[in-house]
Amino acid sequence: MGKEKWDVYDIHRVKTGDVVVRGTKPAQGQFRMVVHICIFNSKGQMLIQQRVKDKDDWADLWDVSVGGCSRSGETSQDAAHREVSEELGLDIDFEGVVPRFTINWEHGFDDYYVLKQDLDPATLILQPEEVQAVKWATRDEILDLIRKDRFITYHESLINMLFEMRGGYGAHSSEKNR
Numbered sequence: 001m002g003k004e005k006w007d008v009y010d011i012h013r014v015k016t017g018d019v020v021v022r023g024t025k026p027a028q029g030q031f032r033m034v035v036h037i038c039i040f041n042s043k044g045q046m047l048i049q050q051r052v053k054d055k056d057d058w059a060d061l062w063d064v065s066v067g068g069c070s071r072s073g074e075t076s077q078d079a080a081h082r083e084v085s086e087e088l089g090l091d092i093d094f095e096g097v098v099p100r101f102t103i104n105w106e107h108g109f110d111d112y113y114v115l116k117q118d119l120d121p122a123t124l125i126l127q128p129e130e131v132q133a134v135k136w137a138t139r140d141e142i143l144d145l146i147r148k149d150r151f152i153t154y155h156e157s158l159i160n161m162l163f164e165m166r167g168g169y170g171a172h173s174s175e176k177n178r
Contacts, residue, residue, distance in 0.1 A: 005072040006032045013109060019072050032108040035079045035099075037066040037092075040166045041118045045136040048151075049087065052132045062142075062151040064162070065134075076111045088134070089125025092117075100165055103158075114166050139163045 008018035009031040018030070026032065039047040047065040051058050066087050070079035077094035084090045092115065099111035121134045137145075142159050145151035164173070 004069070006069055007072045007074075009033060009109070022069070026107045030107070033070040033076060033079065034108055034110045035066075035068060035070060035076055035083060035113065036064050036110060037080050037084055037113045037115065038162050038166075039065040039115050039117050039119075041136060042116070043136070044163070044166070045138055046142065046162070047119075047121065047134060048137045048142065049126075049131045050133040052128070052130060055130070058152050060132075062137075062145050064152075064154075080111070080113050087127045087131050089127075090119075098169075100169060101161075112162070114162060116166065 004022040005019045006022065008016045008020055008026075010016055011029065011031065013031070013033075016030075020026065020030070020032075041047070048062050049065060050062050051060060053060045066080075066083045068079065068083040068087075070076060071082070074082070076099060077097060080097075081092065081094045084092050094113070097113065100114040101112050103110045103112070121136065124134055126132070126134065139159060142151060143156055146154065146156060146159070
């Protein structure tokens with residue numbers, strides 16, 4: 001299989017028509033789309049994955065459930081479906097699902113999907129080139145892993161926000177008193 005190709009977007013998230021090969025440093029004003037899928041169970045735990053030891057980046061660290069760049073021609077939903085299927089062996093329908101939120105960064109757009117699904121991690125089919133382990137974790141367990149440099153260096157506030165927003169869309173809590 002050849003190197004992955006990514007669509008190039010402008011600052012307004014409009015495809016420019018250009019395509020870059022994975023590993024190419026983006027030029028000024030070029031952006032790419034990345035998806036993150038965070039799966040929560042009914043106990044309020046997030047499924048996390050441990051990246052393989054020989055990855056080029058973030059090797060051997062824990063991460064949210066699934067993540068990766070969209071490929072050329074994919075929508076955000078297409079990329080989320082493919083990444084979940086590749087990394088965990090799950091077939092989740094993303095048709096009509098919008099990201100819970102998007103974080104813009106220097107070279108792209110990170111779309112965050114937040115899903116609720118009870119599953120047994122032992123039944124997942126892990127992609128051996130990407131994922132060495134998965135497990136359910138509480139917010140405190142993830143924050144502890146971040147503090148011990150065992151988790152990708154997400155801002156703790158992002159992890160807190162993911163846990164806070166797992167119940168629904170929007171910037172307001174449905175709970176009156178917290």
